[in-house]
Amino acid sequence: MSRTKTFLQNSITTAVYQAIVMISGFIVPRIMLVYYGSEINGLISSINQFITYFNLVEAGLSGATVYSLYKPLAENDHKGISAIVVAAKNFYIKSGYFFVGLVLALSLIYPLFIHLDELSPISISILIIALGAKGFLEFFTLAKYRTLLTAAQKTYVISIASSVYVVLNTIIIFVLSMLKCNILMVYILAIVALYARSLILIIYARKNFSYIDYNEEPNNSALDKRWDALFLQVLQSVHVGAPTVLATILTNLKMVSVYSVFNMVMVGINGILSIFVSGLSATFGDIIVRNEVDTLQKSYREFECVYYMIITFVYSVTMIMLQPFVSVYTTGVKDANYYQPLIAFLFVLNGFLHNLKTPQGMLVISAGHYKETKWQTITQALIAIVFGFIFGKYLGLVGILVGMCLSNLYRDIDLMFYIPKNVTHLSYKSTLIRIIRKIVDFMIIVFPFYYIKLDISNYLNWVFYAVLTSVYALAVILVEGLIFERNSIKSIFNRLLSMVKRQKNVN
Incomplete structure (x- = not known):
């Protein structure tokens, strides 16, 4: 296969x-x-x-x-x-x-x-x-x-x-x-x-x-990377769980519930995004083990191109539609305030920053570079916990989320330089330029809605505006992609088309 x-x-x-x-x-x-x-x-x-x-x-x-x-x-x-x-x-x-x-x-x-x-x-x-x-x-x-x-x-x-x-x-x-x-x-x-x-x-x-x-002599030495991988998994757990734990300590269970409702949406979004990464760590790991450098570079460039287009589309639409959705979702629930536009903004910003490093983070796992990135991982975790606690003490959930954003921003910058130097041997500049273009796309999509008020009172209204917003966001991203990423998009399309043809011939 x-x-x-x-x-x-x-x-x-x-x-x-x-x-x-x-x-x-x-x-x-x-x-x-x-x-x-x-x-x-x-x-x-x-x-x-x-x-x-x-x-x-x-x-x-x-x-x-x-x-x-x-x-x-x-x-x-x-x-x-x-x-x-x-x-x-x-x-x-x-x-x-x-x-x-x-x-x-x-x-x-x-x-x-x-x-x-x-x-x-x-x-x-x-x-x-x-x-x-x-x-x-x-x-x-x-x-x-x-x-x-x-x-x-x-x-x-x-x-x-x-x-x-x-x-x-x-x-x-x-x-x-x-x-x-x-x-x-x-x-x-x-x-x-x-x-x-x-x-x-x-x-x-x-x-x-x-x-x-199962009676074979265990190869314990093969799992020596466990202790280095520990730090990467700690980081992942910090990003998933630190806000809830800090909110439990610094606020109350009602504010934890507010956090969990917004986070419910973001978890769903990250679940969707994981579709495009599922199994790729193993695929790239196989390529790296076989030392197929040209294949690695070509495949990685194409994946980064497509993934950045996807997260720009997803998070720009989410920035516009998140708070309206939460307001509709919590209709009739009066024991806590779920209208929190600033919290919604920070959730989306944190999600976008977190996913910017997904292509690079995937290669850290594929290449087994746990030990090599240990101290960067520790630094990111400390930024999330320390700044989340300090800001959270005075600003509640807002401060906790600011700490998470700073943590992800640090890791984005770190991996943008680390992966080209140590794994792909490509220039970091192409990734940086791609990120800048996606941020511009994001602003073009979101900025008009700062002035446009969406009248959303039920799920039907929400779906209607979500569809319109998605069409607009998709148009912006595709136009930019076809101007600057034409070759990568064409290569991906041809690869999928070739696979479909082979499948038809087999059948």
């Missing part, structure tokens, strides 16, 4: 998965707000973020395992693959025990600091354990299969299994909430959905990787 076809197969299934996640992401918080209130919604968001941080006990293991599997998979070395998988399995089990201990500790400590009329301290403890159940299963059964499928460029299997889980989980929460069940009962019974995902991954992996010998 060609790399382009593999990429499209993974992308399509990821697209379906992300669409399901986005729909679920809109449904579940709305259910929490309507049936249980902003404080419960904020509580669940806060607990989930702490649990996300606890996943750091395996930080770097996934990335190191995937990277170490590129070579034996390319060489079809079954013994080498087995040795790495067994080593990963052993590490995951040890990490799992630490994870369980941290969740249990949180269940004892968290209720001492958070008080709700709706839930007793014991109920909060049980809720924490229920929300941590997904992690239990991940560490002890699934993680080794997930890393193997990722390295083998079969992320479509993970997407299918995860889609089944999300659908079942959403249905369970929706039905039980409609029946006005206790929030504890809702999340305890939702654990059932986890087993469907587990079953699919286990059956597929055992059938298609039956040659793996």
